[in-house]
Amino acid sequence: CLVFLISLKAGGLGLNLTAASVVFLLDPWWNPAAEDQALKRAHRLGQTRTVEVKRLIARDTVEETILALQAKKQKLADEALAAAGGTGGSANALSLSDLKLFFR
Template identity: 65%
Template sequence: MTSSRAPARTEQTIHCELDTTQRALYDELREHYRRTLLGRVDREGLGRSKIQVLEALLRLRQAACHPGLLDRARVGEPSAKLDVLVPQLAEVLEGGHKALVFSQFTSFLAILKARLVAERMPYEYLDGRTRDRAARVNRFQGDPACRLFLVSLKAGGLGLNLTAAEYVFLLDPWWNPAVEAQAIDRTHRIGQARPVFAYRLIARNTVEEKVLELQQRKRALADAIITADEGLLRTLTREDLELLLSAPDPVGGRSR
């Protein structure tokens, strides 16, 4: 008899430390935007700087994921998140389990695909342009040899039944909990007989941590930053922007 209730669900945040090269790139970018954006806001006001603010936050989020998202010539450089993710995936596969990997950036998934090919780790893939969605889902659900499914977060948030997976990895968090929950619910739903483990990868001392901090106070603003909603960003203050562009305290790791 099939239970009408989903099994246990465990969620955990994994903090990833940027290596020297990625940290230098991120810090250089952050300092550039801190210098140029805050000055522009002081001169012209936030109302006339929203496009530049959105661009800066997007670039910083990309830098927190992989240098190759900013410059294709850097796709071969290290990424803290991939260096954490790939061994985790290998462990999941060695245990005979299946996993879903979500990202908002299809370019990040493309870099991951190349890494998986090099590691000889078979996978299935789906984004907003995928036409044969059902065939790919069926392969993942039914083929024991296909144990990884890479999914664009926007494309895979709704309408997919992926209960063959027990593990979910969110490479770049979507700050709206409802969207993240929809992704995790692709496997954590009625029909799933095993516990589900979901992991959010956060780059330490980056804008990702700052948005999480901001989210506690201004949920709508945090959502707007990620969805690039210029209208909702009307609630952004100079203090919020200064927090997002602040450097970590060299001693305690807190923003300054």
């Protein structure tokens, strides 16, 4: 078993990780597009195996709040894109109400 441990932001840019078959997300990011980009490093041309993605989130933690924020941002992005009839990424800025979620 080989293990390659890398942070989400560093692992999401410029790497092709087609040797990976299991990806663990341990540091959720407030922007779902950042996680999606990192996961696509394992889902590349040349990948010969099924890739499993596992996410570890403890209850009542900031990570759980980030996961809820991701779902909110993804829903808003999906609705905006559906209304515009296009496709693309999600919002890249945290609003004041988003930031307040971390301090409730």
